[in-house]
Amino acid sequence: MSEDVLYAVECGVATLTLNRPERMNTISGPMLDSLAALLVQADRDPEVRCVVLTGTGRAFCAGLDLNAATSGEGIGSSGAAMSATIDLRDTPPTVLHAMDTPVICALNGSAAGYGMDLAIGCDIRLMAEEAKMAPAFVKRGIVPESGGTWLLPRLLGWAKAAEIIFTGRTLGAAECLELGLANAVVPAAELPARAAAMARDIAANAPLAVQASKRMMRMGLDERFDTHVQHVYLQLLPLFRTEDFREGMASFLEKRPAAFKGR
Structure with missing residues (x-):
């Protein structure tokens, strides 16, 4: 380098x-x-x-x-x-x-x-x-x-x-x-x-969610709204299965900072 x-x-x-x-x-x-x-x-x-x-x-x-x-x-x-x-x-x-x-x-x-x-x-x-x-x-x-x-x-x-x-x-x-x-x-x-x-x-935020948000924003620059919301929904489904999603929900209910691991 x-x-x-x-x-x-x-x-x-x-x-x-x-x-x-x-x-x-x-x-x-x-x-x-x-x-x-x-x-x-x-x-x-x-x-x-x-x-x-x-x-x-x-x-x-x-x-x-x-x-x-x-x-x-x-x-x-x-x-x-x-x-x-x-x-x-x-x-x-x-x-x-x-x-x-x-x-x-x-x-x-x-x-x-x-x-x-x-x-x-x-x-x-x-x-x-x-x-x-x-x-x-x-x-x-x-x-x-x-x-x-x-x-x-x-x-x-x-x-x-x-x-x-x-x-x-x-x-x-x-x-x-x-x-x-x-x-x-x-x-x-x-x-x-x-x-x-x-x-x-x-x-400090859930990295998979942040990265997916950026990816969806980038795709949205060239998509129709109805096409885009379908892609967002398909991106949301795997996020529901992550440890970070469970940690985000738990930290909210327990009123504490989240500790996201990127998985």
């Missing part, structure tokens, strides 16, 4: 940290592979009930490494495009969308281009007060290549998504909160603790 992505698990929470602060956490090829692999690892680990994605330094992620791209060596370079076949099934945005484990993005700083697509691909976003989102794709002659054209219209509606994508203007944290792109905006010093507290709240 690349040391440009750090990975740690504590109390049911996996924290993935983009660790290239001297380059504002721009994404290199090895970093891309490591991030995707670690997201898959976290999603498959039964001990991980929530993931926090964040960065070191003054940026969350300033996008792809354009210096490498313009030199003909990195992601997006003509040489890379000519010489490689890209399997998008194994890239972080696609992996994020397929994950059943909830993911919180703690934006310690600005997210630009690919970094913004990465952030909005997470389930929940907490932003430091100084953080920004910069969808500058059209200003660089490209499109939001990693999920933005699919995600933004669903998050914001067509008209507002069109305004943001077509103008490429930068969004401050307060505007992100107003639009619903951010769940909360907090002082930078409080961001790690706030993200950790929310992750622990999620991890």
